[in-house]
Amino acid sequence: MDNEITLSFIAKSENEALARMVMSSFIAAIDPTIEELSEFKTVISEAVTNAIVHGYEEDGVGKIEIHAQRLDREIVVSIVDYGRGIRDVSQAREPLFTTKPEQERSGMGFTIMESFSDDVEIYSIPDRGTTVTITKRFVPIQESSRIV
Amino acid sequence: MDNEITLSFIAKSENEALARMVMSSFIAAIDPTIEELSEFKTVISEAVTNAIVHGYEEDGVGKIEIHAQRLDREIVVSIVDYGRGIRDVSQAREPLFTTKPEQERSGMGFTIMESFSDDVEIYSIPDRGTTVTITKRFVPIQESSRIV
Amino acid sequence: IGEIQRFLRDDGMVKISRSIRELNFKIRHATDDFLKKHERQPTILELASILEVSREEIVMATDALRDPASLQEQLYE
Numbered sequence: 001m002d003n004e005i006t007l008s009f010i011a012k013s014e015n016e017a018l019a020r021m022v023m024s025s026f027i028a029a030i031d032p033t034i035e036e037l038s039e040f041k042t043v044i045s046e047a048v049t050n051a052i053v054h055g056y057e058e059d060g061v062g063k064i065e066i067h068a069q070r071l072d073r074e075i076v077v078s079i080v081d082y083g084r085g086i087r088d089v090s091q092a093r094e095p096l097f098t099t100k101p102e103q104e105r106s107g108m109g110f111t112i113m114e115s116f117s118d119d120v121e122i123y124s125i126p127d128r129g130t131t132v133t134i135t136k137r138f139v140p141i142q143e144s145s146r147i148v
Numbered sequence: 149m150d151n152e153i154t155l156s157f158i159a160k161s162e163n164e165a166l167a168r169m170v171m172s173s174f175i176a177a178i179d180p181t182i183e184e185l186s187e188f189k190t191v192i193s194e195a196v197t198n199a200i201v202h203g204y205e206e207d208g209v210g211k212i213e214i215h216a217q218r219l220d221r222e223i224v225v226s227i228v229d230y231g232r233g234i235r236d237v238s239q240a241r242e243p244l245f246t247t248k249p250e251q252e253r254s255g256m257g258f259t260i261m262e263s264f265s266d267d268v269e270i271y272s273i274p275d276r277g278t279t280v281t282i283t284k285r286f287v288p289i290q291e292s293s294r295i296v
Numbered sequence: 297i298g299e300i301q302r303f304l305r306d307d308g309m310v311k312i313s314r315s316i317r318e319l320n321f322k323i324r325h326a327t328d329d330f331l332k333k334h335e336r337q338p339t340i341l342e343l344a345s346i347l348e349v350s351r352e353e354i355v356m357a358t359d360a361l362r363d364p365a366s367l368q369e370q371l372y373e
């Protein structure tokens with residue numbers, strides 16, 4: 001393990017920006033491109049927002065933990081909440097599926113997480129909480145320029 | 149309590165920047181000036197550096213925890229290590245006192261923390277660890293411009 | 297400077313470290329201007345609105361003044 005942190009914070013929307021910044025600093029050692037960083041922040045943002053709005057449904061009542069590990073250019077991040085959980089995980093993953101259409105949620109959160117990362121695992125127990133574990137490998141700059 | 153976070157990380161120098169960043173994001177809600185932000189970061193930096201170089205003496209062997217609370221414009225931050233501890237706390241606080249003169253340490257860490265904050269408390273048990281608790285009140289902008 | 301800015305805008309592959317340095321430079325200028333005009337330091341929100349970036353970007357960029365290597369150097373010099 002090259003590095004490892006745990007961040008624990010109150011589930012409120014103000015802290016979604018905090019979580020994004022902490023994760024940005026955590027991957028600074030990788031020196032990502034602007035695009036990679038912005039994709040990674042989007043992934044974190046979707047997962048943390050889900051924990052706040054679906055996990056707890058109300059600002060300021062619960063706790064969220066983020067556990068992140070880095071090994072060379074691979075990051076594994078778990079976003080943990082102790083909220084209401086997800087009854088049907090494969091349904092939740094489906095594009096456009098949302099249980100909060102009234103709040104203008106798009107139902108695209110998990111789809112976005114999947115497309116901007118290498119792996120998304122969801123572990124959830126109803127009324128106990130949800131852990132979303134995201135793996136992201138950052139390609140060294142030489143390789144990515146070959147692809148582009 | 150307006151907000152509250154806990155960060156736990158490996159005691160290594162790369163994470164001193166991370167800790168600074170996390171605390172910067174945490175106080176962003178107060179909307180400090182760049183100068184206030186930079187003073188506050190210096191305080192965090194001195195405390196975290198102490199935990200790394202004096203608490204554990206070696207990179208990557210121990211854990212550091214930062215616990216921060218915000219109430220309106222007041223921040224209380226504790227920096228905790230489980231390292232060698234401080235035998236004589238009042239001596240350690242003295243300007244220019246250092247147990248590592250060979251590493252070009254200035255012995256001014258605690259003096260800097262004190263001058264850039266409103267209160268610094270040190271609680272330490274030899275061979276058990278050290279907790280440094282810093283209180284900082286941010287003056288609203290109207291008042292500070294009146295002073296200037 | 298114009299050339300660097302264009303490069304930063306056009307190319308998603310630019311290293312974040314470089315774009316942060318660029319913003320840092322702008323922050324210093326904006327702070328000087330603000331000080332002259334208002335005789336006090338700008339807050340990070342004021343800088344964010346002047347430079348049309350987010351508060352987070354201001355916080356990130358001002359931190360780049362001290363790179364993580366500096367402590368390493370202090371430790372092993």
Ligand SMILES: Nc1ncnc2c1ncn2[C@@H]1O[C@H](COP(=O)(O)OP(=O)(O)O)[C@@H](O)[C@H]1O
Nearest residue numbers: 050051054055085092098099105106107109110
């Ligand atoms: N942390 C969570 N706790 C409880 N339910 C969740 C959580 N994350 C996601 N869900 C469920 O999965 C659904 C799909 O999530 P997502 O793809 O992000 O879409 P959206 O957030 O727009 O609804 C949500 O509507 C919600 O029912």
Ligand SMILES: Nc1ncnc2c1ncn2[C@@H]1O[C@H](COP(=O)(O)OP(=O)(O)O)[C@@H](O)[C@H]1O
Nearest residue numbers: 198199202203233240246247253254255257258
């Ligand atoms: N977290 C800590 N664990 C053990 N000893 C510490 C810790 N923080 C400070 N000290 C002791 O207090 C002394 C003074 O600290 P400081 O004022 O920061 O000066 P410096 O770090 O330059 O030595 C250190 O030299 C060290 O002996």
Ligand SMILES: [Mg+2]
Nearest residue numbers: 046050109110
């Ligand atoms: Mg969502």
Ligand SMILES: [Mg+2]
Nearest residue numbers: 194198257258
């Ligand atoms: Mg010191």
